[in-house]
Amino acid sequence: MFRFAIKMLFGDSAKFYGILLGLGFASLLIAQQASIFVGLISRTFAFIGEVGHVDLWVFDPTQSYVDEPKPLRTTALDRVRGVTGVEWAAPLYKGLLVATLPDGSRQVCDVLGIDDDTLAGGPVEIVSGSLADLRLPDAVMAEVGSSQQRLKFPAELPPGAVPAPGQKFDPLGPKRAVEIGDIIELNERRARVVGLVKCAETFVPAPTLYTVYSRAITFAPPSRRVMSAVLVKAAPDVTPATLAQRIRDETGLAALTPSEYSERTLGYWLRETGIPINFGIAIALGFFVGVAIAGQMFYNFTLDNLRYFGAFKAMGASTRTLLGMVALQALVAGVLGLGLGLGAVSVFGLNASGGKLAFKMLWQIPLIAAAAVLIICVFASVISMWKVIRLDPADVFKGA
Amino acid sequence: MSTQHTIVEAHPIAIRLRNVTKTFGRGESAVAALRGIDIDIPAGELTMLVGPSGCGKTTLISILAGLLARDGGELRVFGQDLATLKRDRLARWRRDNVGFIFQQFNLVPQLTVAENVSVPLVLQGESVASAVRRANELLETLGLEGRGKSAPLNLSGGQQQRVAIARALIHDPRLLVCDEPTSALDAELGRRVMELIRGRSTSPDRAVVVVTHDDRIFHLADSIAHLDDGRIDQLHRVPRDTPARAAH
Ligand SMILES: Nc1ncnc2c1ncn2[C@@H]1O[C@H](COP(=O)(O)OP(=O)(O)OP(=O)(O)O)[C@@H](O)[C@H]1O
Ligand SMILES: [Mg+2]
Numbered sequence: 001m002f003r004f005a006i007k008m009l010f011g012d013s014a015k016f017y018g019i020l021l022g023l024g025f026a027s028l029l030i031a032q033q034a035s036i037f038v039g040l041i042s043r044t045f046a047f048i049g050e051v052g053h054v055d056l057w058v059f060d061p062t063q064s065y066v067d068e069p070k071p072l073r074t075t076a077l078d079r080v081r082g083v084t085g086v087e088w089a090a091p092l093y094k095g096l097l098v099a100t101l102p103d104g105s106r107q108v109c110d111v112l113g114i115d116d117d118t119l120a121g122g123p124v125e126i127v128s129g130s131l132a133d134l135r136l137p138d139a140v141m142a143e144v145g146s147s148q149q150r151l152k153f154p155a156e157l158p159p160g161a162v163p164a165p166g167q168k169f170d171p172l173g174p175k176r177a178v179e180i181g182d183i184i185e186l187n188e189r190r191a192r193v194v195g196l197v198k199c200a201e202t203f204v205p206a207p208t209l210y211t212v213y214s215r216a217i218t219f220a221p222p223s224r225r226v227m228s229a230v231l232v233k234a235a236p237d238v239t240p241a242t243l244a245q246r247i248r249d250e251t252g253l254a255a256l257t258p259s260e261y262s263e264r265t266l267g268y269w270l271r272e273t274g275i276p277i278n279f280g281i282a283i284a285l286g287f288f289v290g291v292a293i294a295g296q297m298f299y300n301f302t303l304d305n306l307r308y309f310g311a312f313k314a315m316g317a318s319t320r321t322l323l324g325m326v327a328l329q330a331l332v333a334g335v336l337g338l339g340l341g342l343g344a345v346s347v348f349g350l351n352a353s354g355g356k357l358a359f360k361m362l363w364q365i366p367l368i369a370a371a372a373v374l375i376i377c378v379f380a381s382v383i384s385m386w387k388v389i390r391l392d393p394a395d396v397f398k399g400a
Numbered sequence: 401m402s403t404q405h406t407i408v409e410a411h412p413i414a415i416r417l418r419n420v421t422k423t424f425g426r427g428e429s430a431v432a433a434l435r436g437i438d439i440d441i442p443a444g445e446l447t448m449l450v451g452p453s454g455c456g457k458t459t460l461i462s463i464l465a466g467l468l469a470r471d472g473g474e475l476r477v478f479g480q481d482l483a484t485l486k487r488d489r490l491a492r493w494r495r496d497n498v499g500f501i502f503q504q505f506n507l508v509p510q511l512t513v514a515e516n517v518s519v520p521l522v523l524q525g526e527s528v529a530s531a532v533r534r535a536n537e538l539l540e541t542l543g544l545e546g547r548g549k550s551a552p553l554n555l556s557g558g559q560q561q562r563v564a565i566a567r568a569l570i571h572d573p574r575l576l577v578c579d580e581p582t583s584a585l586d587a588e589l590g591r592r593v594m595e596l597i598r599g600r601s602t603s604p605d606r607a608v609v610v611v612t613h614d615d616r617i618f619h620l621a622d623s624i625a626h627l628d629d630g631r632i633d634q635l636h637r638v639p640r641d642t643p644a645r646a647a648h
Pocket of ligand 1: 424425431432433450451452453454456457458459462
């Protein structure tokens with residue numbers, strides 16, 4: 001009878017496609033919105049993960065997320081270095097500065113200053129050039145290959161060329177991407193691109209410029225507090241947790257492992273912004289649309305077939321057999337609908353990857369969508385089963 | 401209260417009812433559908449139930465076929481007291497012993513004709529492939545050869561009714577119950593369908609009960625029970641030597 005149950009489902013094509021679309025749409029909405037949510041929210045702490053080989057981040061205790069500008073005094077570096085168990089400690093500058101391009105256009109950049117000596121905290125992927133070149137005069141490395149790459153130069157200006165005095169560029173003219181040798185101005189100081197790097201997409205959609213710490217603070221507006229954080233490597237004989245406690249006790253600064261710092265940043269964005277609520281609403285909407293469309297179509301499908309179920313019951317089908325048929329129909333519709341939805345999300349995700357849209361499908365997300373579809377199907381089939389259980393086989397003789 | 405109707409010169413009893421009662425609802429709105437039915441339905445015969453609308457015909461065959469529980473009285477169908485069977489056992493008993501022909505054919509539109517016919521066998525655990533094969537063989541004997549793969553809705557009303565008959569007969573049930581099997585058919589088709597049904601009643605361990613309003617088919621019955629207001633008020637044996645009967 002199970003084969004007949006499947007045929008009954010597939011055979012009623014209008015309802016079947018309706019159910020499929022409903023479930024597909026629900027799982028699409030749930031998985032896609034959840035993936036964008038995860039993608040977007042993980043951009044808030046993506047930078048922390050990008051700084052490798054670091055055991056601890058030391059920063060102002062009142063800072064609640066990595067991009068919050070609450071710089072430390074330069075003396076904090078020496079105080080951290082003075083804590084026993086610190087193998088090395090490196091300063092980090094991170095700040096938004098305005099760059100002026102040769103054509104006069106201006107662009108906010110996320111400027112990162114890394115330790116002059118160790119170059120700790122450098123970019124993960126260098127596209128061209130060498131990290132050591134950052135030590136050359138005026139050197140910076142510029143981000144390319146992401147949706148956040150915004151340093152655009154007039155196409156007529158060759159890499160490294162300086163505009164002739166009085167040369168004007170059409171602001172709407174053709175543009176080219178930044179190249180090695182290009183000159184930009186940061187806070188009225190000259191900066192020369194010596195390399196191109198790739199960076200994680202971050203929440204602040206500004207192109208990243210890497211340079212050394214000592215130069216970064218000359219780009220930054222003068223202040224006694226310019227150091228964004230101190231990056232710490234723990235000595236082999238001390239655990240990061242112990243060292244973090246020691247640093248907190250001795251310096252009064254916050255000290256967290258990269259994952260703790262990521263969590264703190266994530267927590268801030270989740271707590272303080274409407275992002276989770278917004279996505280939560282979209283996901284809930286997907287779920288209820290699924291229940292409303294697919295659930296109720298499935299119920300209608302069962303109602304349509306009730307007289308046949310009644311005939312089967314009269315002919316001696318056990319209630320168990322009939323419920324099995326309904327459950328199987330719901331299961332098949334659920335699996336196919338889920339596949340449709342997740343397939344669509346995957347296509348969407350492949351197209352979105354590398355683009356402006358944050359999209360990150362964790363392995364949990366398909367499971368969540370599957371669970372949601374399962375709940376919808378169970379809900380739909382249970383109310384349908386209720387009808388089938390209540391079905392009086394004697395009703396088959398009643399005219400319909 | 402009730403008059404007992406016994407049939408002379410009849411075959412052994414297939415179904416025995418004594419003072420069977422059935423009331424729907426309770427209190428003010430209670431409807432006494434059967435008020436004490438006494439009848440012996442012989443094996444090897446076709447028994448028709450006739451009577452005005454609402455007199456309890458459908459209720460009565462529903463009880464005979466194990467679809468509905470009686471409220472009181474005695475009932476034995478091939479010696480089995482259906483009241484002693486639990487719901488699932490009763491379903492199995494119907495599956496193995498009863499064939500149904502409904503006024504609404506109740507053919508599943510998404511299944512092929514042969515698949516519809518095969519349902520009783522599949523319910524008995526036979527594989528779909530072999531059940532469908534047997535269904536096609538039976539359809540052939542009913543003049544529906546080559547129609548096994550059709551969709552039921554592509555068939556005429558008479559063909560659909562023959563499919564429904566095939567479905568009722570495929571598992572060779574001991575009891576065949578039909579509620580108004582000819583009411584949706586024209587006179588000629590109705591007669592042909594009834595002859596098919598009647599052909600089943602001659603074997604001595606079978607019984608056929610047909611509810612009908614259709615006086616054009618009365619002559620095909622062996623006996624006709626007339627119901628009125630929940631009671632059998634006449635039981636009429638159709639003479640053996642009617643032309644239709646003789647021709648059979
Ligand atoms: N499930 C039910 N609930 C309440 N009353 C019912 C139910 N089934 C039948 N009845 C009532 O019982 C009586 C007998 O009904 P039944 O269907 O047996 O009549 P019938 O002889 O088959 O009529 P018809 O020729 O119109 O089909 C009617 O009064 C009917 O309204
Ligand atoms: Mg009736």
